[in-house]
Each structure stands twice: as C-alpha cells, then as structure tokens.
Amino acid sequence: ALDSEGHLAGACSSSGAANKLPGRVGDSPILGSGLYVDGDVGAAGANGLGENIMRHCVCFQCVCFMRAGMTPQEACEETIHLIAKKEGTYMIDVCVIALDVRGTVGAAASNQ
Numbered sequence: 001a002l003d004s005e006g007h008l009a010g011a012c013s014s015s016g017a018a019n020k021l022p023g024r025v026g027d028s029p030i031l032g033s034g035l036y037v038d039g040d041v042g043a044a045g046a047n048g049l050g051e052n053i054m055r056h057c058v059c060f061q062c063v064c065f066m067r068a069g070m071t072p073q074e075a076c077e078e079t080i081h082l083i084a085k086k087e088g089t090y091m092i093d094v095c096v097i098a099l100d101v102r103g104t105v106g107a108a109a110s111n112q
Contacts, residue, residue, distance in 0.1 A: 002103050010037040012045050032060030042066045042100035044076075048110070049093035056083045062098050072098035072106030080108045 001009045012035040034050070036059035037043040044059035044066075052058075058079060065075035076096045084090045095109040 002099060002101070006101060008037050008039050008043050008099070008101065010035050010043045010045060032057040034059065036060045036063050038063050038067065040101070042072060042098055044079075044096055044098040046097075047095045052083065052087070052092050052094050056086065056094075058083070058094060058096055062096050066098065066100055072100050072104050073108075074106070076106040076108035080110050084110060 001011075003009075033054045034046050035044070036057075041063055044062035046053045046058040046062075061082065062072075062075045062079040065078050066072060070078060076098050079096050080090075080094060083092055083094055090110050092110045095107070097105070097107040099105050
C-alpha cells in the first residue's frame with residue numbers, strides 16, 4: 001500500500017494450516033521471500049509454491065531490480081525469468097506483484 005504521503009507498507013498471509021507438514025514454515029513470514037518493502041524504492045509480494053519463493057527470495061529480488069531502475073512490471077517479469085532460468089523451466093508456480101514509490105504497479109506469473 002502507498003499512502004497519500006508516499007509511505008509504503010506491506011502485508012501478507014499464508015494459505016493457512018490445511019495440508020501443511022508439521023513444523024513447515026512457509027514463505028510468508030520470511031522477509032524477502034513472500035514480502036519485501038523498501039520505503040525508498042517499492043514493495044513486492046509473492047504467491048505460489050513457497051519453497052520456490054523462499055529459495056529465490058522472490059520479493060527481495062524484485063525490489064532489487066526496481067532499485068536498479070526497472071519499472072515494477074519489468075522487475076516482476078525479470079524476477080520470473082531469472083528464477084525460470086535457474087530452475088530450467090517456467091513451471092515453477094511463482095507469481096509476484098510490485099508497487100513503486102510513485103504508485104506504479106506490475107505483476108507477472110510463471111505458468112502463463
């Protein structure tokens with residue numbers, strides 16, 4: 001979220017306890033994985049297969065791309081391309097959405 005004074009905030013939630021292995025921690029509480037906010041740059045949130053989201057620090061990577069000058073849309077797409085390249089496939093079940101400090105949004109998904 002971006003308020004009228006330009007402050008960014010982010011929130012996320014897991015899909016709940018159904019079908020979870022005992023002791024498994026998902027990507028939602030891991031900063032940089034399911035959520036990442038940098039008040040000077042932007043924010044990103046992810047959804048999909050938690051193991052892939054955690055392994056690749058999806059949201060942190062997306063915000064890093066925005067910090068390097070990409071638009072949120074470019075950053076989301078490049079994040080998906082980078083993960084797919086590392087995994088050798090786009091069948092990785094990862095979606096990412098991003099917002100920059102100007103209010104521009106972007107989104108991309110791997111299994112399109």
